[in-house]
Amino acid sequence: MITYLLRRAGLAALMLFGLICLTFIIANVAPSDPAALAAGPDAGRSQIEQARREYGLDRPLHEQFLRYVTDLTRGDFGRSVANGRPVGQDLARYFPATLELCLLAMALGVLAGVPLGMLSAVFKDRWIDHATRILAVSGIALPPFWFGLLLQLGFATALGWLPTSGRLSVFTEPAAPITGLLLVDSLLRGNGALFTEALSYIILPAIVLSLPCLASILRVNRSEMVEALRADYITAARANGVLRRRLIAVHALKNAMLPTLAIIGLRWGWMMSSTVLVETVFDWPGIGLYAVSSAISGDFKPVMGVTLIVGLNFMIANLVVDLLYGTLDPRLRDA
Amino acid sequence: MSLLEISDYRLAFDGFDGTAAVLDGIDLAVEAGDTLGIVGETGCGKSVLARSLLQLNPVPPARVVSGRILFEGQDLLRLPEAGMRRLRGRRIAMIFQDPASYLNPLLAIGTQLVDVIRGQDSAAGGVVRPRRAARALAAELLAAVGLAEPERLLDSHPHQLSGGMRQRVLIAMALAGEPRLLVADEPTTALDVTVQAQVLALISRLVADRGLTLILISHDLGVIAQSCARVAVMYAGTVVEEAPTAELLARPLHPYAQGLLAAVPDLDRPEHRPSGIPGSIPNLLRPPGGCRFHPRCPRATAECAATKPLLRELAPAHRVACHHAAP
Numbered sequence: 001m002i003t004y005l006l007r008r009a010g011l012a013a014l015m016l017f018g019l020i021c022l023t024f025i026i027a028n029v030a031p032s033d034p035a036a037l038a039a040g041p042d043a044g045r046s047q048i049e050q051a052r053r054e055y056g057l058d059r060p061l062h063e064q065f066l067r068y069v070t071d072l073t074r075g076d077f078g079r080s081v082a083n084g085r086p087v088g089q090d091l092a093r094y095f096p097a098t099l100e101l102c103l104l105a106m107a108l109g110v111l112a113g114v115p116l117g118m119l120s121a122v123f124k125d126r127w128i129d130h131a132t133r134i135l136a137v138s139g140i141a142l143p144p145f146w147f148g149l150l151l152q153l154g155f156a157t158a159l160g161w162l163p164t165s166g167r168l169s170v171f172t173e174p175a176a177p178i179t180g181l182l183l184v185d186s187l188l189r190g191n192g193a194l195f196t197e198a199l200s201y202i203i204l205p206a207i208v209l210s211l212p213c214l215a216s217i218l219r220v221n222r223s224e225m226v227e228a229l230r231a232d233y234i235t236a237a238r239a240n241g242v243l244r245r246r247l248i249a250v251h252a253l254k255n256a257m258l259p260t261l262a263i264i265g266l267r268w269g270w271m272m273s274s275t276v277l278v279e280t281v282f283d284w285p286g287i288g289l290y291a292v293s294s295a296i297s298g299d300f301k302p303v304m305g306v307t308l309i310v311g312l313n314f315m316i317a318n319l320v321v322d323l324l325y326g327t328l329d330p331r332l333r334d335a
Numbered sequence: 336m337s338l339l340e341i342s343d344y345r346l347a348f349d350g351f352d353g354t355a356a357v358l359d360g361i362d363l364a365v366e367a368g369d370t371l372g373i374v375g376e377t378g379c380g381k382s383v384l385a386r387s388l389l390q391l392n393p394v395p396p397a398r399v400v401s402g403r404i405l406f407e408g409q410d411l412l413r414l415p416e417a418g419m420r421r422l423r424g425r426r427i428a429m430i431f432q433d434p435a436s437y438l439n440p441l442l443a444i445g446t447q448l449v450d451v452i453r454g455q456d457s458a459a460g461g462v463v464r465p466r467r468a469a470r471a472l473a474a475e476l477l478a479a480v481g482l483a484e485p486e487r488l489l490d491s492h493p494h495q496l497s498g499g500m501r502q503r504v505l506i507a508m509a510l511a512g513e514p515r516l517l518v519a520d521e522p523t524t525a526l527d528v529t530v531q532a533q534v535l536a537l538i539s540r541l542v543a544d545r546g547l548t549l550i551l552i553s554h555d556l557g558v559i560a561q562s563c564a565r566v567a568v569m570y571a572g573t574v575v576e577e578a579p580t581a582e583l584l585a586r587p588l589h590p591y592a593q594g595l596l597a598a599v600p601d602l603d604r605p606e607h608r609p610s611g612i613p614g615s616i617p618n619l620l621r622p623p624g625g626c627r628f629h630p631r632c633p634r635a636t637a638e639c640a641a642t643k644p645l646l647r648e649l650a651p652a653h654r655v656a657c658h659h660a661a662p
Contacts, residue, residue, distance in 0.1 A: 230393075236437040237447070239389050240508050241424030242454040251450070254441045329441060330492040 001326055001333045008322045012315045019311040020072065023304045024065055030300065037298050038081040055081075077308070078301035082294065087305040090290060095309055096180025097167055098279070098286030102271050103181070104202060105210035110264060113214040117221025117260070122248055124226055132218060139215025144274075148208040148281035155204060162200050165283035172197060205282040209275060213267045220263045224256035231255070258328060265321035269314035336408060338548055339365040339388070339516060344402030344412075346383060349395055355619040357383050359572040359627070361402070362646055367515070370542060370549040372559030372580065374595070375569035378616055381552045384569070385520045387411075388427055388550070390419050406516070420458045424451060425512035430538075432521040434501035438493040444504055445489030448473035448511065455512045476507040481537060499530035506537065510545075517542065520552045535562055556599060560584060565652075568592045571617050571627040574646065578653040588655040588662070590632045626658070634659045 035052035036043070043051070052058045056067060071078065077087035120132040156164040163169070167182065172194070178185045183202070186194035228234065229252050237251050238244075276288030287306045294302035326332050346358040358380050365371050373381045386392045387404060390411060404411040406427065411419070431437040439447055452469040456462065464472075470489065477485035480503040493501055502522060509517060519538060523531040539562045542549045553559050559566050560580055567577040568589065576589040587593045594612035601607050614631035617623050623630050629639035638658050646654040649662045 232431065232433065232436040233439040235391055236429075236431055236505065236508075237439065237450070239391055239423055239429045239431075240451040240454075241420065241458055241512060242450045243457055244420075246450055246454065251439055251442065255439070330443075331440065331494050334495070 004326055004332060005323065008319060012319050015315055016312065019308065019315075020069060021065075023307045023311075024068055026307075027300045027304050028061065028064075030298075034081055034298070034300055072308075077305035080294065080299055080302050082297050082299040082302075087301045090302060091287065091305050091309055092180075094285060094287045094290045096177065097284060098272070098275050098288060099313075100181040100183060101202060101205055101209060101275060101278070101284060101286060102268070104183070104206040105213065105271060106264070106268060108206060108210040109213035109217055109267070112210075113217030114221050114257075114260065116214075117218045117256075118225055118248065118253060120218070120222045121225030121229060121256075129222075132222070136215040136218045136222075139211040139218075142211065144208050144212070145277045145281050147211065148205065148278060151204050151208060152281070162204055165201075165281075167201055167285055168197060169201075205278050205284055208281070209271060209278045213271055216263055216267060217260060221256055221260045224259050225252055228252040228255040254328060258325065261321050261324055261328070265318050268317040269310075272310045272313050337364040337405075338367040338369075338407065339363075339550075340403070340405040341384075342403050342405075344384075344387070344404060345400035346380075346387065346392070347398050347400050349398055350620075353620045354398075356400075356622055357397075357572050357619055358387070359622070360643075361572075361574055363567060363574060363577070365516075365548060365550060367548055368546060369565060370551070370563040372551045372553065372563035372566040373569055374553060374556055374559055374566060376554060376616055378571075378619075379569045380572040381569050382432075382520050385429065385518050385550065385552050388516070388518055389423055389429055390414075390416075391429075421460075423458070424455050424509070424514065425459065426514055427516045427518065428509035428512060428514035430502070430505055430509050430517065430519040430522045433525040434498060434505050435493070435525070437505055438501055440493055443490055443492055444477075444496075445470055445473055448476065448489070448504075448508060451508050451511050472511070473507075476510055477504070479510065480504075480507045480541075482507070497530075498526050499534060502526060502530075502534050503537065506534075506541070510541065513545075514547070516548045516550065518550045518552070521554070522551070523558060524553070524555075531558070538562060556584070556595065568595065571622060572619065573627055573643075573656065575628065575657070576653075576655045577646065578650075582650070582653055588649060588653070589628075589657050590634055590659075591628050626656075 033048075035055060035057050036048050038055060039048045039051040049058075056064060059067075068078075075088055077091060079086055080090065116132050116135070120129040123129050152164050155162045178188055182198040183195060186192075186198055229248070231252075234247060234252055237247055242251065274288075275284075275286055276292050278284065279286045279288040280292075287309065291303055291306040294300075294306075341361050341363045344358055344361040345356070348355045348357050361384060363371075373384065375381045383392060383397075388406070388411065399412050402412065406422070409418075411422075414422075438444075442450075449466055449469040452472055453463050453466070456464055456469075473489060474485040477488055482488055482500060482503050488496075488500075488504075493504075496504065506522075517538075522538065523534050526534060535558060538549070538551075541547065542562075549563070551559060551563055556566075563580055565577065566580045566583050567574050568583070568591065569575065570591045576583065576587065576592045578588075583592065584596065587596050591612070594610075597610045598612065600609040612631055617627060617630065623640070625641050626632070626635070626639045626644050629635040632639065636659070642658075644656045644658045646656045648654045653662075
């Protein structure tokens with residue numbers, strides 16, 4: 001188990017290095033001149049050259065890369081040329097909002113997707129199976145911005161139950177962050193009113209973000225459950241009198257969870273990198289919005305920073321998935 | 336009354352290409368304490384028949400066409416699932432062919448045994464014993480099937496065990512509910528020859544010690560000869576001959592049974608080359624009319640193609656389904 005984990009962690013470290021190289025290369029081949037951007041729209045040639053020296057952009061590429069990496073190890077993501085702030089500071093502000101949104105969306109996706117997948121496999125070809133299939137297909141097919149607008153129209157505008165957009169009311173002053181996740185912080189401080197308010201803001205975007213993820217978890221879990229319920233070991237356990245609910249919830253589900261876990265890991269990475277549509281519709285102050293607005297103005301350090309953070313997150317998620325795989329599958333532990 | 340009485344049992348499988356008449360009028364009786372072997376080629380329906388005793392054939396595609404399976408006077412074909420659950424493992428238990436795929440790869444041996452024991456407690460409607468007590472019984476069962484260090488084994492997983500050990504674990508599971516009838520479906524087919532002999536000896540010993548009734552399914556007459564007093568020969572979903580094992584080996588009366596025996600090499604007389612049966616097993620979607628064996632039978636006549644022969648008792652306890660067989 002230890003060697004299995006070490007191997008996985010080593011692989012993740014290699015992948016991280018690859019990711020750093022990739023972001024660096026992409027930033028350098030992109031058809032935009034950061035020096036010109038930094039110098040401003042009216043700058044002359046000499047001013048641009050000065051900005052180039054200031055940001056070290058006149059140095060050879062390998063030197064720039066070395067500096068980029070050493071800065072990263074100190075937690076320095078560079079400076080945004082558009083607003084002049086350190087990218088690390090901006091990330092610390094925007095990332096928790098995205099993380100909170102994604103965590104809640106993933107929790108919804110898993111908590112609904114796995115049981116619905118189980119149910120639909122157990123009642124295969126009955127009405128409940130058909131109903132969840134409609135949910136699964138629409139979850140993948142509905143464009144998130146359209147679905148988001150629809151929910152806003154329904155729950156915010158027509159019914160008035162929930163706020164339209166944002167993370168908190170503009171009149172609410174959140175206390176200094178502990179984790180940066182509003183729901184967690186408000187619970188830690190025992191602030192029920194703030195929790196309810198934060199929940200009312202996050203629930204609609206979380207639902208929109210979770211739907212495609214829920215759909216794919218449901219589909220994978222259903223087909224794997226159907227497969228597992230047909231397996232020889234289930235026949236044997238049934239023949240020997242194992243209780244039906246234990247058969248489904250433990251004997252079959254454990255086997256079905258292996259591929260389901262893999263899809264959860266993949267979906268996590270996908271979710272992190274695709275929050276921008278949802279963040280735009282709901283005006284959610286996360287890294288998706290931040291990355292896109294930076295990219296539009298050709299400001300590359302924030303884009304590189306966001307790419308790294310999202311990639312790092314994906315790797316951590318995969319490491320967690322590998323760890324869970326190991327605890328679930330004894331064959332991996334011994335391998 | 337026999338412990339198990341199967342009469343006119345017909346089972347069909349509905350598929351996309353039509354309906355396969357997999358079992359075609361099975362008649363068999365098993366007395367308490369009997370050891371019955373069922374022999375036949377792959378696809379003759381012997382495993383489907385074995386699974387019918389626990390109602391394990393998936394419905395659909397399986398569909399009962401007619402017949403009765405009386406076990407202790409209860410018709411299993413008309414028993415609701417809840418009633419069947421009370422029988423599984425506790426009155427009728429089953430051992431399977433490939434122990435590697437019939438044990439859950441992700442659960443510890445102990446967990447699987449404990450779930451069996453507690454599941455049966457719950458089906459019995461009595462007190463479900465606590466996990467610790469179930470675990471103690473699980474260790475006893477593992478010891479009873481000749482496995483060393485049962486305590487340590489409870490915490491290991493199937494992939495850490497050899498094929499023979501896995502089969503012993505499955506046998507221990509089948510014994511957990513102290514069943515009366517043990518159905519063993521090709522229990523040694525997936526094992527090495529040396530392990531085969533040990534597992535067969537174990538099954539025979541358990542049957543004798545615990546007074547079990549045994550139905551042993553195999554395609555291997557040698558395996559059946561070792562452990563069964565009686566044998567039934569199946570062909571394409573029908574029982575064609577049934578006799579005491581020694582009698583069948585010495586004087587097979589059905590042409591198919593004669594063909595099967597002629598296909599076994601005789602080590603004492605190497606000059607006798609084993610001979611096969613010409614043709615191949617029929618497609619059950621369109622089975623031949625009359626006697627299902629007649630297209631391959633050297634003695635077939637017009638009568639064989641027209642009417643299905645019924646089992647007739649031609650000698651004491653020796654029944655044959657053939658128009659032309661004579662004692």
